[in-house]
Amino acid sequence: MLLSVLSRITPVLGEIRRLMESAGMNSVYGSVLLKTVGICFLCQFTADACRDAGQSSLAAKVELACKTAVLLISLPLFETILGLVTALIAS
Numbered sequence: 001m002l003l004s005v006l007s008r009i010t011p012v013l014g015e016i017r018r019l020m021e022s023a024g025m026n027s028v029y030g031s032v033l034l035k036t037v038g039i040c041f042l043c044q045f046t047a048d049a050c051r052d053a054g055q056s057s058l059a060a061k062v063e064l065a066c067k068t069a070v071l072l073i074s075l076p077l078f079e080t081i082l083g084l085v086t087a088l089i090a091s
Contacts, residue, residue, distance in 0.1 A: 028076060035073050039066055
């Protein structure tokens, strides 16, 4: 089932990349977005598997680790936003 879903997601990811390129978005932002979405899907799948196995405590730890990973991946975006805010305040 997972392979079936993944095979259908590939064209969607290509379309998202095409849309970002046509909008002139920086590739860093698109990369962060796609990585974050991937981590979220993987996290949900893993946490659900843990819960199905009766390991709800482990599922909570997996979710916490994934939230931390998303935060770490999005640090470049936070840096860019803070730079913009600082530039706006300074002017």
